[in-house]
Amino acid sequence: MNNELKNKKTEIALFVTCLVDLFRPSVAFATIKLLKEYGYTVVVPKAQSCCGQPAYNSGDYEGAKKVASAVINEFDKYKNVIVPSGSCAGMMAKHYVDLFKDDPEFSKKSLIFSKKVQELISFLSKIPDRKKLHSNFKGTITYHDSCSSLREAGVKHQARELLQEIKGLKIKELKHTEVCCGFGGTFCVKYPQISERMVSEKVADAEASGAEILLSGDLGCLMNIAGRASREGKKIECRHVIEVMADMTSVSPIGKKMKREK
Amino acid sequence: MTVNPTSNNFKENAKKALADDNLQAALNNLKGGLISKRKEAIKRLPEFDAISTRAKNIKDEVFLDLDFYLEKFEKKTIEYGGVVHWAEDANDAKNIILELLKSINAKIMTKGKTLISEEIGLNEFLEENGIEPVETDLGEYIVQIAGEKPSHIIAPALHKTKENVADLFHEIHSPLGYKERQNSASALVAEARSVLRKRYLEADAGLTGANFLVAETGSTAIVTNEGNGDLTQSLPKMHIVLATIDKVVPTLEDVSTILRVLNPSATGQDMATYVTFSTGPKRRDDNAGPDQFHVVILDNGRSDLIGTDKQDVLRCIRCGACMNHCPVYGAVGGHAYGWVYPGPIGAALNPALIGIEKSHHLPNASTFCGRCEEVCPMQIPLPKIMRHWRNEEWKKKIPKYSVRLVLKLWLFLVLNPVLYRIVSSIFVRILSFFSPQKGYFSNLPFASGWTSVRDFPAPEGKSFLSQWEEEHDDNK
Numbered sequence: 210m211n212n213e214l215k216n217k218k219t220e221i222a223l224f225v226t227c228l229v230d231l232f233r234p235s236v237a238f239a240t241i242k243l244l245k246e247y248g249y250t251v252v253v254p255k256a257q258s259c260c261g262q263p264a265y266n267s268g269d270y271e272g273a274k275k276v277a278s279a280v281i282n283e284f285d286k287y288k289n290v291i292v293p294s295g296s297c298a299g300m301m302a303k304h305y306v307d308l309f310k311d312d313p314e315f316s317k318k319s320l321i322f323s324k325k326v327q328e329l330i331s332f333l334s335k336i337p338d339r340k341k342l343h344s345n346f347k348g349t350i351t352y353h354d355s356c357s358s359l360r361e362a363g364v365k366h367q368a369r370e371l372l373q374e375i376k377g378l379k380i381k382e383l384k385h386t387e388v389c390c391g392f393g394g395t396f397c398v399k400y401p402q403i404s405e406r407m408v409s410e411k412v413a414d415a416e417a418s419g420a421e422i423l424l425s426g427d428l429g430c431l432m433n434i435a436g437r438a439s440r441e442g443k444k445i446e447c448r449h450v451i452e453v454m455a456d457m458t459s460v461s462p463i464g465k466k467m468k469r470e471k
Numbered sequence: 472m473t474v475n476p477t478s479n480n481f482k483e484n485a486k487k488a489l490a491d492d493n494l495q496a497a498l499n500n501l502k503g504g505l506i507s508k509r510k511e512a513i514k515r516l517p518e519f520d521a522i523s524t525r526a527k528n529i530k531d532e533v534f535l536d537l538d539f540y541l542e543k544f545e546k547k548t549i550e551y552g553g554v555v556h557w558a559e560d561a562n563d564a565k566n567i568i569l570e571l572l573k574s575i576n577a578k579i580m581t582k583g584k585t586l587i588s589e590e591i592g593l594n595e596f597l598e599e600n601g602i603e604p605v606e607t608d609l610g611e612y613i614v615q616i617a618g619e620k621p622s623h624i625i626a627p628a629l630h631k632t633k634e635n636v637a638d639l640f641h642e643i644h645s646p647l648g649y650k651e652r653q654n655s656a657s658a659l660v661a662e663a664r665s666v667l668r669k670r671y672l673e674a675d676a677g678l679t680g681a682n683f684l685v686a687e688t689g690s691t692a693i694v695t696n697e698g699n700g701d702l703t704q705s706l707p708k709m710h711i712v713l714a715t716i717d718k719v720v721p722t723l724e725d726v727s728t729i730l731r732v733l734n735p736s737a738t739g740q741d742m743a744t745y746v747t748f749s750t751g752p753k754r755r756d757d758n759a760g761p762d763q764f765h766v767v768i769l770d771n772g773r774s775d776l777i778g779t780d781k782q783d784v785l786r787c788i789r790c791g792a793c794m795n796h797c798p799v800y801g802a803v804g805g806h807a808y809g810w811v812y813p814g815p816i817g818a819a820l821n822p823a824l825i826g827i828e829k830s831h832h833l834p835n836a837s838t839f840c841g842r843c844e845e846v847c848p849m850q851i852p853l854p855k856i857m858r859h860w861r862n863e864e865w866k867k868k869i870p871k872y873s874v875r876l877v878l879k880l881w882l883f884l885v886l887n888p889v890l891y892r893i894v895s896s897i898f899v900r901i902l903s904f905f906s907p908q909k910g911y912f913s914n915l916p917f918a919s920g921w922t923s924v925r926d927f928p929a930p931e932g933k934s935f936l937s938q939w940e941e942e943h944d945d946n947k
Contacts, residue, residue, distance in 0.1 A: 229935060232928065253936070257888065257936075258884070258895075259881075264878060267874075268858065272882045275886055356839070356840035356842070357841070388798055392838065401924045407798050408924075440926045465909075
């Protein structure tokens with residue numbers, strides 16, 4: 210029995226993330242497309258919105274717990290929960306456990322749940338005997354390691370290795386690839402000048418890399434970098450890495466002119 | 472009271488710092504060097520992670536029995552002829568030191584590098600009382616004669632370029648007979664050394680900090696590269712050590728364990744040039760050394776952290792790696808933080824020492840990128856502790872009412888999925904409707920924090936969930 214058939218038995222629940230839901234549905238469609246190609250069944254649980262980070266990182270632990278328990282209750286019935294963001298995956302797999310450390314009901318629940326949650330790229334890289342990516346994409350890219358993908362989901366080489374399977378794709382690395390882009394959730398609006406310095410340096414690094422496209426696994430970073438590149442009038446395009454992996458790059462890059470349907 | 476913090480002006484401080492070309496040049500010169508030196512040093516020590524875990528465990532175990540180890544240290548110190556003084560807060564510590572100095576009619580006191588002295592505002596206090604403190608660590612000396620404060624915990628004058636120092640020395644040292652302006656780093660160091668040599672001999676007392684208080688021997692230890700600490704503590708009649716309660720370790724073996732991670736993390740050295748142990752005053756047969764040996768042990772709010780979710784911050788060994796790797800520190804430098812400890816460790820520690828009301832920006836001015844925690848040799852979860860401070864703030868309702876209101880509304884929506892989908896899809900539709908052809912907004916009134924420095928990418932169109940629902944009417 211080949212793996213595509215084996216995987217068919219495996220159901221995956223997609224946690225879309227609020228940024229993807231609102232600003233970049235293509236990321237979710239690309240994720241579903243690729244997971245289906247690998248033989249998985251993908252479901253999108255209805256009662257989902259946000260992972261709770263805005264409350265958590267604002268120090269509202271009680272609010273965050275409410276969101277977290279809602280997420281756990283909605284997704285608990287699935288064996289695999291895939292998240293196309295290192296940041297939200299880190300929240301769900303790591304910080305929920307911290308939040309509920311002393312909670313009689315959810316301390317165990319959150320621990321079990323944390324084992325089910327996987328960041329998308331990390332998950333893809335671990336699919337056994339996987340067929341190589343066959344995207345028709347052509348171009349030179351650079352990959353931005355989002356801090357939470359890198360440090361919470363442990364994604365670094367996996368993204369590069371997957372991308373290298375795409376024949377027409379060339380990778381050029383950023384000079385300071387492990388340095389934050391200055392997004393940081395509410396940080397970027399609370400301390401815009403410091404954030405500006407950080408993201409300008411990232412945009413400059415991206416330009417210096419010689420790549421045409423910057424890819425990353427987190428939409429927060431991407432909107433920040435794309436927004437700053439646009440403000441500076443830079444040509445570099447930003448996309449979520451899954452768009453390239455799933456060969457769904459017909460949609461305009463983030464923050465660029467949209468090809469409107471209708 | 473401690474030195475007055477200006478941490479509540481963090482935003483203004485940061486703005487100034489970003490526009491200060493000289494500071495930016497100084498930051499650029501140094502931060503890259505410290506990062507790569509650390510990396511190289513750790514490459515040479517493959518067992519770094521294992522030693523780091525041992526170092527962390529040493530401190531964690533000490534904190535389970537802190538009083539026991541401190542008392543053991545005191546007992547041993549007394550055994551060797553020293554005196555231990557306990558100071559609950561900054562005022563206690565300052566008064567104890569002043570009384571000690573008065574008892575020998577001291578006029579001049581040399582100082583090795585000590586952050587605690589900055590924390591309690593010792594220099595200003597001594598000056599007011601007619602005693603001249605003389606900083607002997609090169610960086611501290613530069614900062615002192617410039618009338619400034621340190622901007623980095625191991626490189627106090629990191630905010631100054633070599634040219635700044637050359638100008639400063641020329642101005643201050645000219646009246647002392649050093650007429651020529653020196654340009655090379657080595658000539659500047661030689662000039663400072665020559666000026667300071669005389670001061671060591673004039674001093675009545677010498678004060679140093681301590682990297683370690685060793686319980687089993689009653690010794691204090693300092694880690695330096697300039698040898699200034701040795702001259703400070705061994706030439707005058709009295710040696711005063713100023714340290715905090717968290718510096719105690721059980722054994723000399725523990726000191727060597729922690730040293731092995733401290734030096735690579737701080738300066739990229741395998742071992743600092745000098746590690747000096749002081750155990751009591753001069754013995755009867757000794758030719759040199761102080762007649763009196765005093766250790767002032769300060770709490771200043773630290774014991775309140777024991778047993779709390781912020782205790783881990785006490786493991787800090789002041790290597791500075793967190794600030795060297797912090798993108799926020801790298802952008803604004805140390806002075807913007809407005810108090811003694813800058814960077815991530817300051818954001819985690821200062822609220823405990825000066826109160827969250829006076830430092831609320833510090834734990835907020837972080838993207839939680841996690842690089843500080845990654846490089847911390849004592850494995851302090853710095854972002855987590857900063858988040859705990861945000862939690863304290865939240866509970867005390869320190870964030871602006873408007874911020875709390877927005878978050879409450881958001882929470883209400885998020886917890887009501889059906890309403891959330893309706894509201895969010897309307898929001899996206901409106902945003903899409905108004906979105907310019909170019910694909911981004913240059914200005915959004917409700918997100919001016921964002922659009923003041925970057926464009927706002929327009930949404931693709933309809934929200935994903937509403938599209939999915941249309942396609943999968945009967946979806947579970």
